[in-house]
Amino acid sequence: MLKRAKLAALTVLFAVALVFMPAAHAQRDRAKALGAKIMCMCGGCSDAAGKCTHMGGAFAGPCETAQKELKEVDDRVSSGSSDDLVLQSFVQEYGPTVLISPPAKGFDLWAWLMPIVMLLAGALLASYVVLQWTRRSEVAPAARLSPDLLARARHQMGGENDD
Amino acid sequence: MDVIGSFALVLALLAAGYALVAGIIGIRTERPLIIKSARNAGLAIFPLVTLAVGSLVALFFENNFSIAYVVEHSNRALPTYYKFAALWAGQEGSLLFWSWLLSIFAFIALFSNRKKHPELMPYVGVILGGIQLFFLILNNFVASPFGLLGAISAAGVPHVVTLADGHGLTPLLQYSEMDIHPPMLYLGYTGCTVPFAFALAALLGRYPGEKWIHITRKWTMVGWAFLSVGILLGGHWAYQVLGWGGYWAWDPVENASLLPWITETAFLHSVMMQEKRGMMRVWNVWLVFITYMLSILGTTLTRSGVVSSVHAFAQSSIGSWFFSFLAIVLVVCLVAYWKNRDYLRTDNQLDSIVSRESSFLFNNLILLAACFAVLWGTLFPVLTEWVEGNKITVGPPFFNKVNIPIALFLLFLTGVGPLLAWRRTSLSSLKRNFAWPLGGGLVAGIVGFAFGDRDFYALVCLILCAFVTLTIFSEFFRGARVLSARSGANLLSSVGQLTMRNTRRYGGYIVHFGIVLIFIGISGQAFNQNVQSSMQVGSSMKIGPYTLVCQNLDAASNANYTAERATIEVFEGKRSLMMLFPERRFYLASQVTQTIVALHSSLAEDLYIVYAGRSPEDDTPVIHAYLNPLVRWIWLGGLVLVLGTVLALIPSRQPQIVLHAERESVPAGVPVSMVHGND
Numbered sequence: 001m002l003k004r005a006k007l008a009a010l011t012v013l014f015a016v017a018l019v020f021m022p023a024a025h026a027q028r029d030r031a032k033a034l035g036a037k038i039m040c041m042c043g044g045c046s047d048a049a050g051k052c053t054h055m056g057g058a059f060a061g062p063c064e065t066a067q068k069e070l071k072e073v074d075d076r077v078s079s080g081s082s083d084d085l086v087l088q089s090f091v092q093e094y095g096p097t098v099l100i101s102p103p104a105k106g107f108d109l110w111a112w113l114m115p116i117v118m119l120l121a122g123a124l125l126a127s128y129v130v131l132q133w134t135r136r137s138e139v140a141p142a143a144r145l146s147p148d149l150l151a152r153a154r155h156q157m158g159g160e161n162d163d
Numbered sequence: 164m165d166v167i168g169s170f171a172l173v174l175a176l177l178a179a180g181y182a183l184v185a186g187i188i189g190i191r192t193e194r195p196l197i198i199k200s201a202r203n204a205g206l207a208i209f210p211l212v213t214l215a216v217g218s219l220v221a222l223f224f225e226n227n228f229s230i231a232y233v234v235e236h237s238n239r240a241l242p243t244y245y246k247f248a249a250l251w252a253g254q255e256g257s258l259l260f261w262s263w264l265l266s267i268f269a270f271i272a273l274f275s276n277r278k279k280h281p282e283l284m285p286y287v288g289v290i291l292g293g294i295q296l297f298f299l300i301l302n303n304f305v306a307s308p309f310g311l312l313g314a315i316s317a318a319g320v321p322h323v324v325t326l327a328d329g330h331g332l333t334p335l336l337q338y339s340e341m342d343i344h345p346p347m348l349y350l351g352y353t354g355c356t357v358p359f360a361f362a363l364a365a366l367l368g369r370y371p372g373e374k375w376i377h378i379t380r381k382w383t384m385v386g387w388a389f390l391s392v393g394i395l396l397g398g399h400w401a402y403q404v405l406g407w408g409g410y411w412a413w414d415p416v417e418n419a420s421l422l423p424w425i426t427e428t429a430f431l432h433s434v435m436m437q438e439k440r441g442m443m444r445v446w447n448v449w450l451v452f453i454t455y456m457l458s459i460l461g462t463t464l465t466r467s468g469v470v471s472s473v474h475a476f477a478q479s480s481i482g483s484w485f486f487s488f489l490a491i492v493l494v495v496c497l498v499a500y501w502k503n504r505d506y507l508r509t510d511n512q513l514d515s516i517v518s519r520e521s522s523f524l525f526n527n528l529i530l531l532a533a534c535f536a537v538l539w540g541t542l543f544p545v546l547t548e549w550v551e552g553n554k555i556t557v558g559p560p561f562f563n564k565v566n567i568p569i570a571l572f573l574l575f576l577t578g579v580g581p582l583l584a585w586r587r588t589s590l591s592s593l594k595r596n597f598a599w600p601l602g603g604g605l606v607a608g609i610v611g612f613a614f615g616d617r618d619f620y621a622l623v624c625l626i627l628c629a630f631v632t633l634t635i636f637s638e639f640f641r642g643a644r645v646l647s648a649r650s651g652a653n654l655l656s657s658v659g660q661l662t663m664r665n666t667r668r669y670g671g672y673i674v675h676f677g678i679v680l681i682f683i684g685i686s687g688q689a690f691n692q693n694v695q696s697s698m699q700v701g702s703s704m705k706i707g708p709y710t711l712v713c714q715n716l717d718a719a720s721n722a723n724y725t726a727e728r729a730t731i732e733v734f735e736g737k738r739s740l741m742m743l744f745p746e747r748r749f750y751l752a753s754q755v756t757q758t759i760v761a762l763h764s765s766l767a768e769d770l771y772i773v774y775a776g777r778s779p780e781d782d783t784p785v786i787h788a789y790l791n792p793l794v795r796w797i798w799l800g801g802l803v804l805v806l807g808t809v810l811a812l813i814p815s816r817q818p819q820i821v822l823h824a825e826r827e828s829v830p831a832g833v834p835v836s837m838v839h840g841n842d
Contacts, residue, residue: 046412059778061778101564115536
């Protein structure tokens with residue numbers, strides 16, 4: 001009877017572990033990812049809290065400030081806060097500089113948009129230029145090399161491919 | 164020595180002022196004697212600044228602790244070889260060092276061309292004189308390295324103070340690479356000055372012909388090579404010294420060094436359009452101008468404190484001097500361009516969209532987009548502060564997200580460009596040239612995927628690296644095969660012959676191969692691992708296939724520092740592979756702690772071990788281990804890149820032919836005009 005009870009208890013424990021272990025794992029991963037999205041606000045380094053090695057400090061690991069921030073992340077993730085809510089709480093506490101990248105909203109959206117806008121504008125301009133130059137060439141065809149000159153040039157090149 | 168140094172700097176300032184003013188008068192009055200005397204004044208700057216630099220170094224060696232700069236950056240216990248590094252450790256010394264390198268470049272440019280280009284060189288002399296004048300004003304009046312340490316006595320009398328010892332060199336610079344990295348970077352920055360001077364001089368003097376562009380290109384290649392080496396050494400230094408397991412953090416100062424490098428790279432490609440087809444003259448001139456301005460912006464960011472950076476010097480008012488200088492340079496460039504824009508006008512024509520020319524255009528577009536993205540991200544915090552009143556952070560995730568796709572597209576173009584012919588590429592040659600490299604790239608991708616590469620960018624990078632490598636090898640192979648068939652020599656010696664017959668073209672391909680190796684190394688980042696653990700003697704930790712066992716913890720000390728050291732034995736399975744000795748030093752003079760990384764590097768991966776110090780919680784030693792795949796390929800790529808650049812600078816063994824389209828016939832027997840390379 002006692003044996004059966006022990007076995008039942010172990011089975012229940014195992015089942016509980018199976019249910020909660022992936023959740024705990026996922027929580028840890030989320031906390032780790034969030035730790036890499038916020039800056040260490042100690043003022044003595046320019047690392048993400050999750051990657052703080054605090055150069056020049058007595059200890060080359062997360063400094064006290066980074067550890068405090070990471071613990072706060074852990075606590076908020078455990079209490080079920082969403083990623084946005086966790087990051088927002090840090091912005092409220094430390095200001096927008098705590099985020100490692102500018103958020104894609106408001107004026108900060110321009111940080112993300114401008115490189116794309118410039119690339120597209122550049123691509124359009126380059127395409128336009130290429131078309132114009134090609135058209136110009138069609139209107140006034142470029143002078144051609146005489147076959148004799150080309151043959152002598154190839155001879156002097158020693159057969160080297162001039163692609 | 165300080166008096167000699169100061170006096171030499173004053174004389175150099177006068178010489179630079181004379182070179183500028185007399186040069187302008189000489190050009191306007193067209194009097195050769197004045198022009199010659201201005202040039203001689205320009206030449207005199209180099210020995211004078213050399214004397215100043217020599218004096219400062221001598222002050223370090225004689226431990227003269229009455230000089231403020233020596234006190235700040237040296238001490239008696241500092242090893243001899245680091246006394247040289249102390250020269251550029253601070254604001255004042257590094258500016259003097261800048262002036263010195265600039266004077267070397269200016270001297271070589273003026274001296275080697277003293278009997279050439281009589282219409283161009285007076286302008287070059289004036290521009291170089293003006294630029295040197297700015298830096299010498301800083302050396303003399305704003306950041307003099309020869310300032311004495313003073314105090315005011317109780318009676319109110321100022322007097323010189325001599326300390327018994329100095330504060331020492333910052334430990335971050337006490338690393339052998341620091342004797343090379345800053346000089347290389349500064350050579351890269353100052354190397355942008357000579358091409359700038361030639362381009363602006365050609366524009367101002369409306370110098371006929373394209374000779375100036377050849378001179379500019381060669382000088383740009385030299386500056387580009389130094390900047391490349393400087394950037395790579397900086398990455399290597401950061402990797403070995405900073406102890407965070409990475410080599411590039413998108414720090415504003417790192418970004419600032421990348422910006423002129425990108426525009427120089429763009430110029431080195433688009434310049435071929437001007438040399439071969441007489442196209443893109445306006446674009447090329449502005450690329451040279453922008454490169455120079457970006458090189459100044461780089462040092463402005465470092466010195467002004469506008470953006471926060473781990474590399475920044477102490478904040479000072481010097482930033483306003485640099486911003487003013489930048490503004491003057493911009494105005495001069497704009498005015499020079501506006502007044503002489505007709506000189507740069509060309510009749511640009513393209514025979515076909517599918518041609519080498521359009522690939523260069525798009526290569527330039529992508530490079531400039533990358534340059535803009537880096538500049539934009541670097542300065543965006545300043546912009547938000549200005550617009551919204553609060554500062555934000557633009558960290559590595561932003562730069563990686565924006566720049567990785569751009570860089571990969573650029574890598575793709577690196578492969579495509581050489582396969583396209585000048586003027587027009589036929590469909591059949593397109594198929595013939597692309598089939599094997601493209602097939603090879605896809606096979607590499609499939610193999611990578613089969614071996615577990617599931618990172619999208621790393622996989623794309625692998626495919627492109629294989630594609631570009633195959634295009635490069637096929638270029639060598641096709642050329643060598645033709646030569647081998649003609650001469651009967653074996654294929655390998657034909658490759659050598661081929662390379663030496665057109666060093667610029669094949670040197671360029673080797674540079675491309677170096678870039679491929681660097682990309683392979685960077686792609687390894689996708690698979691980095693790291694683990695941190697408290698360790699006592701006998702305890703162990705696992706990373707990847709390795710088990711790290713702490714065998715000993717000990718301490719050491721000398722006059723310069725005290726150190727704590729761990730002895731870590733590395734096992735793979737049960738097999739002992741090696742002992743590693745990560746260390747943590749406390750430098751006595753500067754009272755700063757510094758990590759000495761223990762690194763085992765191979766082509767496959769780096770095992771990178773940091774002794775992080777004692778845990779603030781329980782005082783146990785903490786070891787941080789990183790397993791970084793493929794990092795060595797980056798440094799290897801750097802070496803290949805330098806080799807390719809040096810090769811490209813060597814003159815080809817036989818003159819190369821440029822097929823100028825000529826309407827009139829050339830008499831038989833007269834050689835076809837041999838102008839320059841056919842890249």
